[in-house]
Amino acid sequence: MKIGLLASAAALAFAALPASAATTLLTSESGYAGPGLDLSAFANGQYNFTFGPINVDTYIFTAAPGGGGNSGQGSVVGQGNYGLGGNGSFGGDAIYIGVDSGSGYAQLVLSSPVSQLGFFMNYLPGSTNPPVIEALDVDGNPFASYDLSALAPISTPGGFNEFAFRGISSDATDIYGLRFGGSYILLTGTADGTPPPPSPIPEPGSFFALGGLLSLGLVQRSRRKQA
Numbered sequence: 001m002k003i004g005l006l007a008s009a010a011a012l013a014f015a016a017l018p019a020s021a022a023t024t025l026l027t028s029e030s031g032y033a034g035p036g037l038d039l040s041a042f043a044n045g046q047y048n049f050t051f052g053p054i055n056v057d058t059y060i061f062t063a064a065p066g067g068g069g070n071s072g073q074g075s076v077v078g079q080g081n082y083g084l085g086g087n088g089s090f091g092g093d094a095i096y097i098g099v100d101s102g103s104g105y106a107q108l109v110l111s112s113p114v115s116q117l118g119f120f121m122n123y124l125p126g127s128t129n130p131p132v133i134e135a136l137d138v139d140g141n142p143f144a145s146y147d148l149s150a151l152a153p154i155s156t157p158g159g160f161n162e163f164a165f166r167g168i169s170s171d172a173t174d175i176y177g178l179r180f181g182g183s184y185i186l187l188t189g190t191a192d193g194t195p196p197p198p199s200p201i202p203e204p205g206s207f208f209a210l211g212g213l214l215s216l217g218l219v220q221r222s223r224r225k226q227a
Contacts, residue, residue, distance in 0.1 A: 021172035023135060023144035026118045027152045029165040034116035037108070037189030039077075039095040047071070048078035049100070056097070059108035059177070066103030075099050075106045076186070084124045084184060088159035098186035103129045105181025109136060117178045118167015121187035122154055129182035135168045136177035144168055149183070163188055 026032065038057045042048055051074040052062035063075035076082065076098040082090040090096060099106045102124070110117075123131035130149045134142035148154060148166060156162040168175065180187060 021170045021174055023171075024169045025146045025151055026116065026165070026167035026169050029118070029120075032116060032118055032165070032167065034114050034118060034167065034169075035110070037119055037187075039097070039188060042078040043093075043095050044078060045080075046078050047076045047080045049073035050075065050077055056108065059110060061097070061106065061108055063099065063106035064104050065099050065101035065106065067101060069100040069104075071100065075101075082184075082186060084122055084186075086125050086158075087122055087154065087156045088162060090122075090161050090186065092161065094161040094188065096186045096188040099181055099184060102127050102184055103182060105132075105179050107136065107177055107179040109140065109177035110175075113138070113173045113176050115171075115173045115175065116167060116169045117175045118165060118169075119178070119187040119189045120163035120165050121180065121185060122156060122163050123148065123183040123185040125149065125153075125155070125183070127183035131183040131185045132181055133166060133168065134179040135170065135175045136179055137174060138176050140177070142179060143174075144170070148185075 035058065037059070042056075049069065049071045050061075050063065053060050054077070055061075056077060061077060063069070065075050069075055076096065079093070079095055080091065082096070082098050082100075084090070090098075097106060097108075117135065121133075130147045132145060132147050134146070135144040137143045146152070146168065152166060154164040154166070156164070168178065
């Protein structure tokens with residue numbers, strides 16, 4: 001009788017445990033219904049190295065890059081030149097969050113849970129530590145992890161300020177944040193969920209043409225003064 005009661009109690013306890021929600025790796029912004037990311041407040045031409053915590057849009061940002069990051073001062077939340085080897089480089093007007101290390105991670109955490117969370121991102125291919133994104137639970141612990149290099153590689157050979165959308169979707173509203181690390185991974189976004197356009201790189205002839213126009217303007221101004 002006691003064995004039967006114990007078995008029944010165990011069955012009830014097991015039934016009371018919440019079922020784990022299924023998660024999916026998102027590889028396109030098409031149909032994405034999660035929150036966006038506005039980094040315009042950090043468009044000051046600086047890397048703004050930090051470990052956090054700091055407020056970034058509606059998120060709390062913290063970072064734990066390996067070795068403290070290349071600068072030893074944390075990860076990037078801003079602008080500046082940032083190389084990703086075979087996947088090109090970043091700079092100009094691009095605003096981004098970069099772990100700035102081949103290991104460690106950075107993360108963005110929300111105050112309320114969502115069912116989808118994703119950003120435009122890129123990484124250094126061929127690194128020792130693979131680029132990984134993870135969904136965080138209410139306690140800040142990862143409960144879903146995806147290796148992008150194995151499951152959804154990003155390839156932008158020689159690109160400049162090029163990103164691809166990656167994220168995580170859950171069957172439940174239980175995602176409190178996204179952690180991203182390895183391979184010098186970086187991400188960006190704007191209020192409407194689209195990345196800033198690539199900064200145009202003027203061809204050499206354009207610089208000469210611009211110089212000629214400036215010179216012509218100075219000559220005309222000098223003539224007006226003499227007259």
